[in-house]
Amino acid sequence: MAPARRGPAGLTTSEEDYLKALYALTEWEDAEVGTGALADQLGLSPASATAMVQKLAAKELVNHVPRGAITLSESGRREALRMVRRHRLLETFLRDELGYGWDEVHDEAEALEHTVTDRFINALDARLGHPRHDPHGDAIPSADGTLPVSAAIRLDRFTGSRAVIDRISDEDPQFLRRAAAQGLVPGAGIELPHQLDFIEASLIWVRKA
Template identity: 55%
Template sequence: MNGTSTSIAIDDYLKVIYSHTEWQAESITPSQLAVRLGLAPSSVTEMVKKLAAAGLVDHRPYSAIRLTEQGEERAVAMVRRHRLIETWLVRVFDYGWDEVHDEAEVLEHALSDRLLDAIDAQLGYPGRDPHGDVIPAADGTLRRPAAVRLDEAPHGFEGVIVRISDRDPDVLRVVDRLGLALDDAVTVEPADGVGAGVGVRRRGGSVVVLAPAVAGALWIAPHNATPARSR
């Protein structure tokens, strides 16, 4: 693996580690990281050792992986690149929100900082990407809404959809078909039947039942939630 390939691999690792804990507190384990990256556990173990030696992660045998301050700074920079590019592709080139992830994975390693800053300015310095994920500012700061995953919200919880995970494009397509979108006001309702999923009442009064996989991909925040600042 040459220097460029190694650098790209490091960035990909750090980005996945960061994203795992962005919306929940539990740190990622090596086995979870291997699944997310689609790699053999032995390959992940070796790379994690290299990341730890470089001061980018903190990891001890049989424990979870945590980013160091240096690792988080690098991860946030890559997340900013990825999400700005996704937003650019949707707004300027009419990509669907279920199509942009893989394109951004390629482009994020090719664009210069100058071009990235120009894209940011052209888009009007957006604060979130098409899926609701927060786009860090150039200095690394970001404001994330205090949200809860839909399938973990109690019945009667009222709020707005602030994030729809882009991990599974099929889920995004289902959300589209159901007519749900970011900033939609919803109320969590009971769903009849074991394993039926989660019911949500929309502003107009209609109730739609979401399958567990779909409900687990949506985050909602109370109407008066105050964004939390990171870094």
């Protein structure tokens, strides 16, 4: 059996995926994350998630007490943001340079992010003009891991009458296609109440107009 591929930090593809998934679960929601939620995010069994969390804890990449919440350590957050940077720059490249739709870039970037070097990503960043956001409105971390804090909140929790769309979740390609058809894209204004169901509103983050 061939050895598992390891990235620049000596992490396997699976370890990188777990760290990025843990970051994704906590980036926009201030909630505790357990192995069950992490398993659901990755489409794996709770037993597999538990085993990997134990490995990551042994490497001091996550903090975890059995049956308790899982959090990224400082080094774990750094590695997670490195992968987030790769993913979001690749999504931007696929849309801007190769003509992909914003509903097509997520899965392609997932496959590519483990195969390129940090040097390639930094060169890609420069080629794209150092974009600050990906096609879905998510902020792109800088090379040193700096990430601006967003004041956006979920649309289903917004109480004003007018808002500007800040970002849209990229997890559902069908919703992205419907949103684009309605003009619901980052930077667009939206009048409330808008004819969206509860689930769709929970996939959009806005700020006051």
